Every structure is written in C-alpha cells, then in structure tokens.
Amino acid sequence: MSHDSHPAPGNFLTKYVFSSDHKVIGIQFLFSGMFFWILGGLLAIGVRLQLGWPNQALTELLKWFPSLADSIPASWGSRISPEFYTMLFTMHATVMIFFVVVPWLGGAFGNYLIPLMIGAKDMAFPKLNMLSYWILWPAFFFLLASFFVDGGAAGSGWTAYPTLSSATQNAEIPDPGLEAAAKASAPANSPAQASLEPSLWERIKSRWNSPAAGQSGQGQVYWLLALIFSGTSSMMGSVNYITTILNCRAPGMTLMRMPLTIWGMFVTAILQSLALPVLTVALIMQFLDRTVGTVFFLPPAGLSFGNWQTGTGGGQPLLWQHLFWFYSHPAVYIMILPAMGMVSDVLVAFCRKPLFGYMPMVFSMIAIAGLGFIVWGHHMFQSGMDPRLGTGFMVATILIALPSAVKIFNWLATIWGSRIRFTSASLNALAFISMFIIGGLSGIYMASTPVDIYIHDTYFIVAHIHYVLFLSSMFGIYAGIHFWFPKMFGRTMNETLGKTHFFLTFLLANGTFFPMHILGIRGHPRRYYDPTIFDWLASVQPLNQFVSICAILLGLVQVIFLANFLFSIFFGPKSGRNPWDVNTLEWETPSPPGHGNFETTPIVLRGPYEYAVAEAPGGRLSQTGIIHDSTQQGKHS
Amino acid sequence: MHRFWSLLFATVNLACLALLVVAFACPELGWWLPDSASTQAIEIDSLFYLITALCGFFFVATEGILIYSLWKFPSTAPGNPKPIHGHLGLEIGWTIAPLVGLLVITAASLPVWQAARYQGIPTSTLPGNSETSPDADQVILVTARQWDWHLKYATEPLSSEGIRQWAAEGTPSDLVVANELHVWKGAKVSLLLRTTDVIHSFFVPALRLKQDTLPGKTIPMRFEATVSNVRFDPAEGRVVPTDTKGSWEIACAELCGGNHFRMRGKLFVHPDRKSYDAWLDHSKRQTRSRSLTAMVPQAASSIQKDGFTQ
Numbered sequence A: 001m002s003h004d005s006h007p008a009p010g011n012f013l014t015k016y017v018f019s020s021d022h023k024v025i026g027i028q029f030l031f032s033g034m035f036f037w038i039l040g041g042l043l044a045i046g047v048r049l050q051l052g053w054p055n056q057a058l059t060e061l062l063k064w065f066p067s068l069a070d071s072i073p074a075s076w077g078s079r080i081s082p083e084f085y086t087m088l089f090t091m092h093a094t095v096m097i098f099f100v101v102v103p104w105l106g107g108a109f110g111n112y113l114i115p116l117m118i119g120a121k122d123m124a125f126p127k128l129n130m131l132s133y134w135i136l137w138p139a140f141f142f143l144l145a146s147f148f149v150d151g152g153a154a155g156s157g158w159t160a161y162p163t164l165s166s167a168t169q170n171a172e173i174p175d176p177g178l179e180a181a182a183k184a185s186a187p188a189n190s191p192a193q194a195s196l197e198p199s200l201w202e203r204i205k206s207r208w209n210s211p212a213a214g215q216s217g218q219g220q221v222y223w224l225l226a227l228i229f230s231g232t233s234s235m236m237g238s239v240n241y242i243t244t245i246l247n248c249r250a251p252g253m254t255l256m257r258m259p260l261t262i263w264g265m266f267v268t269a270i271l272q273s274l275a276l277p278v279l280t281v282a283l284i285m286q287f288l289d290r291t292v293g294t295v296f297f298l299p300p301a302g303l304s305f306g307n308w309q310t311g312t313g314g315g316q317p318l319l320w321q322h323l324f325w326f327y328s329h330p331a332v333y334i335m336i337l338p339a340m341g342m343v344s345d346v347l348v349a350f351c352r353k354p355l356f357g358y359m360p361m362v363f364s365m366i367a368i369a370g371l372g373f374i375v376w377g378h379h380m381f382q383s384g385m386d387p388r389l390g391t392g393f394m395v396a397t398i399l400i401a402l403p404s405a406v407k408i409f410n411w412l413a414t415i416w417g418s419r420i421r422f423t424s425a426s427l428n429a430l431a432f433i434s435m436f437i438i439g440g441l442s443g444i445y446m447a448s449t450p451v452d453i454y455i456h457d458t459y460f461i462v463a464h465i466h467y468v469l470f471l472s473s474m475f476g477i478y479a480g481i482h483f484w485f486p487k488m489f490g491r492t493m494n495e496t497l498g499k500t501h502f503f504l505t506f507l508l509a510n511g512t513f514f515p516m517h518i519l520g521i522r523g524h525p526r527r528y529y530d531p532t533i534f535d536w537l538a539s540v541q542p543l544n545q546f547v548s549i550c551a552i553l554l555g556l557v558q559v560i561f562l563a564n565f566l567f568s569i570f571f572g573p574k575s576g577r578n579p580w581d582v583n584t585l586e587w588e589t590p591s592p593p594g595h596g597n598f599e600t601t602p603i604v605l606r607g608p609y610e611y612a613v614a615e616a617p618g619g620r621l622s623q624t625g626i627i628h629d630s631t632q633q634g635k636h637s
Numbered sequence B: 001m002h003r004f005w006s007l008l009f010a011t012v013n014l015a016c017l018a019l020l021v022v023a024f025a026c027p028e029l030g031w032w033l034p035d036s037a038s039t040q041a042i043e044i045d046s047l048f049y050l051i052t053a054l055c056g057f058f059f060v061a062t063e064g065i066l067i068y069s070l071w072k073f074p075s076t077a078p079g080n081p082k083p084i085h086g087h088l089g090l091e092i093g094w095t096i097a098p099l100v101g102l103l104v105i106t107a108a109s110l111p112v113w114q115a116a117r118y119q120g121i122p123t124s125t126l127p128g129n130s131e132t133s134p135d136a137d138q139v140i141l142v143t144a145r146q147w148d149w150h151l152k153y154a155t156e157p158l159s160s161e162g163i164r165q166w167a168a169e170g171t172p173s174d175l176v177v178a179n180e181l182h183v184w185k186g187a188k189v190s191l192l193l194r195t196t197d198v199i200h201s202f203f204v205p206a207l208r209l210k211q212d213t214l215p216g217k218t219i220p221m222r223f224e225a226t227v228s229n230v231r232f233d234p235a236e237g238r239v240v241p242t243d244t245k246g247s248w249e250i251a252c253a254e255l256c257g258g259n260h261f262r263m264r265g266k267l268f269v270h271p272d273r274k275s276y277d278a279w280l281d282h283s284k285r286q287t288r289s290r291s292l293t294a295m296v297p298q299a300a301s302s303i304q305k306d307g308f309t310q
Ligand code: HEM
Pocket: A159, A332, A333, A335, A336, A378, A379, A397, A398, A400, A401, A404, A439, A440, A441, A443, A444, A446, A447, A452, A455, A456, A457, A461, A464, A465, A468, A469, A473
C-alpha cells in the first residue's frame, strides 16, 4: 500500500504543520473547527441579542461596553441594522455547518479514527489527505475576508436562494454610480462617449454587487468561493476514507467486524462523494450568474426591482433549490451519521454490554443514506414545486423516520440491563439519544405536507435543526472528544469540569431550543429581525427573551469545555493505552500513537463489542484477542 | 450520585413536556396555535393533533425507558450484564409498530394535501381530479415585491380561461390594494401568487396558508374562510371589528432581504358578500381618482400566462 512508502517526518514543519500523518491532520481539523466554533457562537449570540431585545440590544450593550461605540456605523443609529442581522444568521449557519460540524465529524474524527480503528498505518492517500486540510485555508480566507468587503458578508441565508442571492443589475443598462465614477475619472477634454462604455472587468465587478439584498454584495461571491473550497476539501476526504476503509483494513477486519464509528464514516463518505458534486456545480452556476452574467437562475422575463431591473433571463430560480437540497439533505445525515456511530461506541464502552442489534444498526445507517437521496424535496413543499412531487417526497420522508426509530430502539436495548458508568463521555452520548428522539419526532410534523404548510419556515424548523444538530451532533462530538482525547493527547480531560459542562449545557441547550417549538407552533417565522411589529406574536416575546438569556449563558458555559480541553492537553493526568478498557483496535496503540500507529500489525479475531463475557478476565474480549490489563498499560506507554 | 443523572434526564424531558402542555392548556398565554379560520386550518390542526398524539406516545415511551434504565442499571448495581447481541423478534416488532403509526400519518395527510394543493394542475395530466379551476367566488391576484403585497381584486366574474388573461392584463375596473386581503365568510377564494423580484412567501397564519411566490411563475392557491372578524360600516366608511377575534395578520415567510420582516398585511373576513361588496364599492370610489393600478409593476406579466405548468 502507498502508506508503507511514506517515511516518518523529519523536522518540525513536516511533523506538525505540513504533515501527511492522519493523526496530525485530524487534530488540525479539530483546532480549526474550534476557532470557527467560537466565531459561529458569537454570531449566534448577536442574533439572540436582537431577538431578545429588538432594537434595544445595542443601547444596552453600549452601556456595558462604551468603547464599542466607535465601531458602530453611523447609519445604524442605536440598533443593529436589519441587513446586519441577516448577515449574522446567514454566517452563523454557514460557519456552524460547513466549518464546524462537517470538519469536526468528517475531518477531525474521520481522519483520526479511521486508520486507527481499522488497524491501518495511515490513510490510503496521505498526501491527498494533507491537501484536504490545506485546501480549507482558501475557504477560511474567503469566509473571513467576506466580513470586511463592501456590504459585509453574505446575507441571503445559508440556503442562498436565488433570486435574492443572485439577481444582478443589467450591465447593459448603465449603472448611475458607475457612470458617475467614469465621468469623474475621465480627463475633462477626452471624448466622454468612449470612457462611459464600461470595460468587461467593470461589468463583472458591478455584478459582484447584488442590489437585490442589502447584504448580498461581494460577500455573496466570497461565500460561494468559500463553499466551493470547503466542498473540495470534503470531497478529497471522502475519496480517501472510502479507499482506506475498503483497502487498508487489518487482516481479519471484515466489514461486519468494523466498529459502528467506522460504518458511520464509511456511509457518510459515500454520501459526500455522491452528493457533493451537485452542490459544487450549483455553487459554480450561481458564481457564474454573479460574475459573468449567465442566467441559470433568472426567469425568462427577468425581474423588476422598482428602480432597477435585471436583464432578460432564461433560467429557473427553483433549479437552485433542487440542486442545493439534493446535496444539503444528504448533508444533514453527513452531519449526524458519524456522530451516531461514535455515540454507539462510547455507549457500549460505558455500558459494558454488547451493542444490541449490530446488523440492524448497520442496515439502518445504509437505509438512512439510501432514502436520504430521495427526500430532498421535503425542503421545498411550499416552494411552488408541483404538489404531486410533494406527495412523493412526503412518503419517502416519512419512511426515513423508520430507520431512525430502529436505531433509537437498539440503543435503548443496549442500555437496558447494562451497567452504566456515568462519565463525561457517556453522559454526552446518553444526551444524544434522548435529544435525537425529540429532533426525530419534530421531523415527522414537517414531513406531513399539510402540517408543513403551516410550520414551514417558522421557528419549528429552527427548533428541529438545533435538536438534531446541536443537541444531537454536538453532544456526539462532546462525547467523542472526551472519549478519544486520551488517545489524541495521552492525557485525560478533567471529569469534574466535564460533568459540570455537560450538566449546564444540557439544561441551557434545552432552555434555548425547546421553547422554539412553541414559537413555531404560534407561527413565528424564522429569519425575522423584529417579530414584535406583529400583533399575533406579541404574546411570545417573553419566550424569545427567555431563549436569548439561555443562549447567552449557553455560549458562556462553553468556556468550561474549552478551558478543560486546553488545560488537559498540557496538565491532564497521563492516561495510558486503554484508559476506558475498550475492545477496539485504537486502544492497542500507545497514547498518542506514533508514526505508523501500530507496533505490530494487529490481527482481528472478532467483532468490536464482546463485553459481559463471563469467562474472560475483565469481562471483555479485545478485537485482536490480546487481553490487556489496563492498570499495567500506563507503564509502557 | 448516579440517581442524579437519571433525575436530570427526567427533569429536562418533563420540563419540555410541561411547557407544551401549559402552552396548549392556557390559550390566554398566546403560546399555542393562533385562531383558525379556514376549512384548511381545521384539517391541518386535526392532523397536527393526530401527529402530536402518536409522537407524544413514542416520546413518553422511549424517554421513559431511557430514564428508567439510567435509574435501574448504574455500574454500582449488583450482578453482571448479560452478553445479549440482539433479538430478531424485537427488531421486527419495533420496525413494524412505528411503521404503522407512520402510515397512519401518511394516510391522514394525503387527502388534506390534495385538497389544499391539487387544484390548478391541468386536468389532462391528473386522472380523476377536479377541473383546472373550479368556480371561485373571488379571484385575487397577489403580487409580492420588496417589501409589500399588492392585491388586485377582480370585480367581474371570470371563466377559468379568463383568469389567466386577467392575471396578465387586468380589467379597468379592478381594485388594487396594498397589504389588505378582504374576503367573506364561506367564499371560495382563488389566489394567484406572483412576484416581480425575489422569492417571498405569502403566509396567513389564521388560514394556515403558506405559499412561496416564485419569480417567473404564477401559483394558484385556494381557501375558504370559516370565521369572520370584521364588517363594513357604511356610516363610518371603513371596516370595523365584529367580535373579540381581533386582527389577523399576513406575513412573509421566505427571506427576501433586510426588510423581510416588514411585509406585514392584514386579513379581513367579512360576514357575508354584502359587507364585502360594500367595502369594494367604497374602496373603488375612494381610489378611482388616485389610479392606484399604476402601483403594480407589469414588467413580468407577459410570462405569467401559463399558470402552473412548469
Ligand atoms: C426522523 C428523521 C427526520 C425527518 C422526518 C426530517 C424531516 C425534515 C423536514 C420535512 C424538513 C423541512 C422542513 C421545512 O423546511 O419545512 C427538515 C428540515 C431540516 N432538517 Fe430534518 N428530518 C429528520 C432528521 C434530521 C436530521 C437527523 C438532521 C441533521 C442532523 C436534520 C436536519 C435538518 C435541517 C438542518 C433542516 C432545515 C434546513 C433549513 O431549512 O435550513 N433532520 N427535516
């Protein structure tokens, strides 16, 4: 295999920066994700400040931090502007989805765990793997730079629906601004006609600014570029994961002996590689609409915006939604299947009992992935798509709840009759299960097309998203970090801090997101700058305020996690090879594992979940058959 | 200590449930579904409760088992776990049970969806369905733009073919009003939704009606109001509230720019056609001199003729 040929790194730069070692790359993804996690969290708090105290948040804030006054644009007066608000929620979602959850699950855990858990020395394509991380940097650049360009970062939602995101002024009709600029720069005696004709470059530049949305100027173009690069990164990762899992497994590691974490990663990688090209194409089409003036998403007669118009079109705004959701629905599973796998492994480790129903668990993941490709239309029930398509998508969507339910029952059966050790890792995993039940159930409301007529684009959706992505995927990530931290850094995280963080996060996240169901049932539309102008929403303003307070506290308590994480890297107690006493292969290696991972190639004898085995010492059987005594491990690691 | 975690899970789940129950049981809080004032609203609400009943059962059962397990099976409990790897019967059982519930939801949803949305599809492509455009008592063309709604009321009876013609060209006697939807109780209202610029979404909570407007398309929508909230008072020359129902609002539900939240309109359901006609006559007299029709941009109208066909 190719990984045999790649030498141990020589110097600091090749070891820690431009490394092709999957473990280093995984940790790089982990740290970049952490940076964006903080950024995304701050953006969310901005959103909640406005919604909790519409039009007053800034005044209040200035009382506390008077030094901010200088950095607030004069045009805002004493409030966050509506355009700025659209930027806040657009960038919050973009950052959290494409720069936190996807890179953490796929990039960080995928990279770190796949070779270790299947008994490989490294990924199949280590150089490609390195590239998959570094190609994220252009994406980081465009994402961060977009905050500083004219008009600010993108503001047409993370879904970026045309024509809001893409409509540009007809470049054939001279832009008054451009004309004035040309006049100003032209020498007084030169023929004015010649200099008035905008050059191609000027036309392209003028298209970068979409007057359709105050906040979709150049920021939207940067947004598109950022997503194209981050998608390329995921694509490289997926190809690598699929190849590695198919070709680099240790002897005896049959597919049906793979831990569920690996199954989650495997199915996710397949989803990614099939769905991502479609998103990339859509992004490029919108990019072309915005820059060179193609009309993929502009209807034939063009659009009229009061005092300005687009040119004539020939495209279809709905096309974007189909392409976007063809990727983004599978993407929601990309953001949860690896977490489901990790949670299964963490759960079994602390229940000391075999996983209940390994095969049904694997098949339900495959079913979710398969059905996941034919349900994208459930995001478009009210879009003006033919309602008969809505019927078909409803049936498929309702069916996809079934494998999710099967997974829940199997987790419950795993816990039933076990002996649970409550650790930070296992508590977060248990919370995943409990909260995924709520998120899955709210999905059923929206899958029913008539009910969705009412709750579509209300806070009910926002509640659903956050129950599956924050209260499920993020809790899965917390569980994973607590669980594999000893392997990554050779030390364990502090349990007291871990449990405190869990306790507060669990309470506050429910306080933040559960009342959103009520807001949605009341009919509160999402992406609203100021709901209080509506009579029928006045009654829920106290809930909005409660949500905002919980959200701000929720943001604050994440500092506990961050501090615990950073502190433990340097000062946590040394952990040894197998601190949790687990069967899977990664725990056979030193903590942290050296280059090439395994001292000797492991030979896999059995599945990963042989616990509660009365005859075996310690009640468990390692996948390799070597029975380790965890108390002795610390010495030779 | 381990009991603590079981109790935490119990508390959080019960608190969530309690919030739902309180919101449902105390309508005066205004935390539940708003007034429901159309045939569609009644059906959608019943579906909502059906799903809530089934999901509520599933929720209580699964969270209950989880919380009980945390209480009952901590690592300190005596004895050892059994090495059980699965059970075929159980797997079959818990696949079929939710499947039945899900199929019930699907079956209950289908007719409501059809009633709400299947009109306007050309009959030739839809076997056994009603005609393209069943007789409507009222036809209203809703044109969305950044950031308001323009409603054009047809004042003469229209045939189903005539509707398309009218949507594109209009007739001189039409009335155009900004942000006010006037109908009468029991009228079969046919809406035609379109936009001149970006996607918006016409959302009337009291009618449980929501439909995106799509650039380049005219989308038909129907409803029938079942409760009235105003009547026209000729003496005062304006509509006055009839009972405690108060005002019903119209909102935009699809992000359409910075002022998305400002696309606020009002729904007025008159008790009968007489009141509506009085309002219509009055408004026409009021606006004749002002030639309000000029306010509706006609730019995109030429492409709207083909109605729903994609
Ligand atoms: C039981 C399974 C599920 C069902 C039946 C379901 C159903 C739905 C439906 C019908 C919508 C569209 C609602 C609307 O816009 O009107 C939706 C939105 C969404 N779902 Fe799910 N869902 C399920 C599980 C999940 C999972 C596991 C995730 C992610 C981990 C997820 C993430 C999302 C997101 C992010 C959106 C909102 C996208 C947006 O409009 O911004 N869902 N879901």
